Amino acid sequence: MIGVLRPLVRRTTWRRWSHLVVGGALLMPYWFLSVSLTPLIPIGNPYVVLVLSLVVLPTAATLVTGLVPTVRMLETSLARELLEGPAKDLEPGPARSWESRGRTAAWFSLHLAVGVVISGLSLAVPPFAFVALLAPVVRWDEQFIDAWGWRGDWPQWPGPLIGLGSLVALLALIVAAGALLSRFAPVFLGPSAAERLAAVEARAVKLAERNRLARELHDSVGHALSVVTLQAGAAGRVLDSDPGFAREALSAIEESARAALEDLDHVLGLLREDPSRPAPQATLKDLGRLLEQTRIAGVTLDARIGPEVEAVPAAVSREAYRIVQEGLTNALRHAGKVPVRLRLGVAGDRLEMEMSNPLGAARGAGADHGGGRGLGGVRERVTVLRGEMSAGPDGERWCFRVSLPLRSGS
Known part of the structure; x- marks a missing residue:
C-alpha cells in the first residue's frame, strides 16, 4: 500500500502531471477550430466526421504548428522545467534544421495527444471514484443512479473497490505517461547531429582561446616574476657595495612589473570580453630589452641574434618572442643563475633557435626543482606554427631547440 501511495507525495509526479495538463489545454483551440470547420466538409457519414473533427484535423494542425522553429524552444523549456529526469539536460533553442523541426512537430x-487523454481522465475519474466509494452507504436518488448505469437491484458493495481501483489506475497512468515523456523528450527535442557538431566546435574554439590566454599569462607574468625574484636578490646582495647596480636592478624590477601588469590587464580584459584592452604585441624587435633584464638578474647570457630576425613575419615574430621568453624562464626556474647560451637566426625559410645551459649546475636562489607548464605551452605554439621542437639533455648541457617555418606553407 505504501508503494502505491508513494507517487502521490512525489513532487516529480505532479510536475509531470502539470506538463500533461498543459498539453491538453493547448489542444483545445485545435479541437474547437476543427469542430467548427468539419461541418463545411461534404461528408455524410457521422463517424467519419467525428474522426476528422477529433483526431485527423487536430493532429494535422499540431504537426504544422510544431514546424515553427520557436516551438522547439518553448517545448524544450517546458519539458526541462516540468518533466525532470532525462529531460532536465535539454538546452532550449529554436529548431535550425528541417530534421529538428520534424522531430519537434512529432x-x-x-x-498534446497524451495530455488531452490525461486531462480528460483527471476530470472524469475522481467524481466517478467519489460516487463509487460512497455508493454502499448513501441512498442515492434513483435518477442519479440510472445516469451512472446502475439499477436498484445491482449489488453496490464493489463500489469502493471500483472507485479505489480507478484512482490507482489514473495515478499509474499519470506516472507512466510522465516517465515516458521524460525519457523520450531528449530524442525528439535534443540536438541534431549538426547541432552537436557545432557545439563541439564552439567548445573547441573556446578551449583553444582559454589555452592561448593561459599561455600568454604563464609566459609573460611567469617570466616577469622569475626575473624580478632574481633581480631583487641580486640588488639586495650588492646594495651596500655597488649601489649603482642596485639602482639599475630596481629600475629593471619596476619595468618588469609594469610590463607584467599590462599583460595581466590585457588577459583579464579578454576574459571579461572587453574590446578596449589592447593586446600586447611584443616581437623579436623587443628581444634586446628581454635579454638585458635577464642579465640584470645575474644570469650570464651569451646571445647571438641574427639581424635578419627583425624582418620575419609578425605572427612568427610574436610567437618566437614568447618562446625565447619561456626558454629563459625555464632556465631561471630550473637551473638558477647558470650561464645560458642563445642562438637565434634565419636559415633558409625557417627561423632556428637554440638555447642551452649546463647540467648539474649549482642551484641558485631562483632555482626550482618542480615541473611546470612552460614547455607544454611552447609545444602548443610550435604546433600551431607547424614547427619542430626538441628539449632535453645533450651531453653535459640541457638543450632547447625550436625550428619555425617563416611561411605557413613551409
Missing part, C-alpha cells in the same frame, strides 16, 4: 503532437 513531439508537439504527442505531447
